[in-house]
Amino acid sequence: MSAFKPRDPDWENKVRTSFARQTVMETIGARIASLRPGFCEIELPYRRDLCQQHGFLHAGITTTIADSAAGYAAFSLMPPDASVLTVEFKVNLMAPAAGDRFLARGNVIKAGRTLTVVEAEVIAEQGGERKPVAQMLATMMCLEGKADVPERG
Amino acid sequence: MSAFKPRDPDWENKVRTSFARQTVMETIGARIASLRPGFCEIELPYRRDLCQQHGFLHAGITTTIADSAAGYAAFSLMPPDASVLTVEFKVNLMAPAAGDRFLARGNVIKAGRTLTVVEAEVIAEQGGERKPVAQMLATMMCLEGKADVPERG
Amino acid sequence: MSAFKPRDPDWENKVRTSFARQTVMETIGARIASLRPGFCEIELPYRRDLCQQHGFLHAGITTTIADSAAGYAAFSLMPPDASVLTVEFKVNLMAPAAGDRFLARGNVIKAGRTLTVVEAEVIAEQGGERKPVAQMLATMMCLEGKADVPERG
Amino acid sequence: MSAFKPRDPDWENKVRTSFARQTVMETIGARIASLRPGFCEIELPYRRDLCQQHGFLHAGITTTIADSAAGYAAFSLMPPDASVLTVEFKVNLMAPAAGDRFLARGNVIKAGRTLTVVEAEVIAEQGGERKPVAQMLATMMCLEGKADVPERG
Numbered sequence: 001m002s003a004f005k006p007r008d009p010d011w012e013n014k015v016r017t018s019f020a021r022q023t024v025m026e027t028i029g030a031r032i033a034s035l036r037p038g039f040c041e042i043e044l045p046y047r048r049d050l051c052q053q054h055g056f057l058h059a060g061i062t063t064t065i066a067d068s069a070a071g072y073a074a075f076s077l078m079p080p081d082a083s084v085l086t087v088e089f090k091v092n093l094m095a096p097a098a099g100d101r102f103l104a105r106g107n108v109i110k111a112g113r114t115l116t117v118v119e120a121e122v123i124a125e126q127g128g129e130r131k132p133v134a135q136m137l138a139t140m141m142c143l144e145g146k147a148d149v150p151e152r153g
Numbered sequence: 154m155s156a157f158k159p160r161d162p163d164w165e166n167k168v169r170t171s172f173a174r175q176t177v178m179e180t181i182g183a184r185i186a187s188l189r190p191g192f193c194e195i196e197l198p199y200r201r202d203l204c205q206q207h208g209f210l211h212a213g214i215t216t217t218i219a220d221s222a223a224g225y226a227a228f229s230l231m232p233p234d235a236s237v238l239t240v241e242f243k244v245n246l247m248a249p250a251a252g253d254r255f256l257a258r259g260n261v262i263k264a265g266r267t268l269t270v271v272e273a274e275v276i277a278e279q280g281g282e283r284k285p286v287a288q289m290l291a292t293m294m295c296l297e298g299k300a301d302v303p304e305r306g
Numbered sequence: 307m308s309a310f311k312p313r314d315p316d317w318e319n320k321v322r323t324s325f326a327r328q329t330v331m332e333t334i335g336a337r338i339a340s341l342r343p344g345f346c347e348i349e350l351p352y353r354r355d356l357c358q359q360h361g362f363l364h365a366g367i368t369t370t371i372a373d374s375a376a377g378y379a380a381f382s383l384m385p386p387d388a389s390v391l392t393v394e395f396k397v398n399l400m401a402p403a404a405g406d407r408f409l410a411r412g413n414v415i416k417a418g419r420t421l422t423v424v425e426a427e428v429i430a431e432q433g434g435e436r437k438p439v440a441q442m443l444a445t446m447m448c449l450e451g452k453a454d455v456p457e458r459g
Numbered sequence: 460m461s462a463f464k465p466r467d468p469d470w471e472n473k474v475r476t477s478f479a480r481q482t483v484m485e486t487i488g489a490r491i492a493s494l495r496p497g498f499c500e501i502e503l504p505y506r507r508d509l510c511q512q513h514g515f516l517h518a519g520i521t522t523t524i525a526d527s528a529a530g531y532a533a534f535s536l537m538p539p540d541a542s543v544l545t546v547e548f549k550v551n552l553m554a555p556a557a558g559d560r561f562l563a564r565g566n567v568i569k570a571g572r573t574l575t576v577v578e579a580e581v582i583a584e585q586g587g588e589r590k591p592v593a594q595m596l597a598t599m600m601c602l603e604g605k606a607d608v609p610e611r612g
Contacts, residue, residue: 369523
């Protein structure tokens, strides 16, 4: 899992620049907590205005950070001049998303030329306790010849 | 699809009250557009601050409205004193979520005593055009003896 | 759903020839029941030796016919000199697969250049009754420049 | 993952007896290779009559062993007098299922009272090499008060 070799020497800067352009991340208050080739961790503090009817984080918000963690884990391994696209994901909600802080961790399990398969888990932290709340299995696509972040002139 | 008979005469009020408690819906600007037993449609106008890196609606936000549409379609058929819980969903992102307005439509395809299977599609509107952008297949769970919206005293 | 225009004039022959090469179909006793551009129906009579522990059709066999129905629905729309590959699928088992005969019906919902999204349902027939037992949402891939059925010299 | 404590002292016998009743396993030539609480491994030698059009194991057969591995991993943790039922699964086919032998390994990741979430991977062996070919994320249901294997009088 940790033996991935990035094909783009500038992978980290590329991922961070693309993440910074995801306006929804600022809107919900999420940030990149950790980054390695084939791995991305996103952190989201709990906010009362991101919830479902019982005061837990809405499954769609849990999915938002899991999808970006999965997507950037995949993107970190893609060549220069490529974009990443989510083809599909499946998410199991294993426990109510209750906690002070949530961590979504995307791990590439198969990096293909066109398609990359990624697992992501979302963990809730409350006090010193950590508990998995969601599990994702996702397919990401590499669009070559179409840089994710346009050059600025 | 339209022959569902609600088991709770107060189903519509129950769904609307529960939806109103989903704080994330107000945060992103979504509202219920249409409601029938076994069906729920949620509308979300495009907002630049809910996007991924290319300016399209983030897949997690698309999922947020699809999940609530699916969940409330299921909840509309549940008995009184029951809560709805998302067990899992799978989403195919079929096209970039570009548009002025998005409609998520949840349709129950199998209502069981404990588990309900729901399909949801998300459609983008741009000018007069409509285009499907996402397809969801989800499992919802009925928690009996645990009213979704607590009584107020 | 019915407005699909095949890109290969020989699509029907191509699908039938490829299906005939799926040895598992003969092993389990499945055959193509119906075929249109973007649609494929596969029929499987019940057999006691294809079951899980309670005497119902095993979910993996239900999936086998659903996957082929979905794959050939997608393949019917692909250009000449292309192969079809299953990227992933998700299946909800909605009722025990009890019946005399099972019908898997694949319907393309989005045909893209590289990826095609397909829905499939599996229906059980018992006496005159029909009941949906499984629902699939799948992603199929088109491999261009790699004919599915090799020429014979 | 390995700290699961079975609630039924007879769990191993129960799992093996139930597996023996899955007629499809004998039909395709699969057997249990390894069993622990929360874990089940199923082995399937390659057979030419279980293939898709290119001579690889059909995705439905890959799924058949993955589903049983996942189901019995879950069942091993269920109380006496309970049955296991597959609610749904999602499978990513990561590489062509080419090999002499296939191993499906189910691992429980969350055991709940009613629902259990299980991951399963399918590995292909060829010569001394092992390669992952499929990844499953599944939901299993516990039906209490309904023994999986009927008593014999």
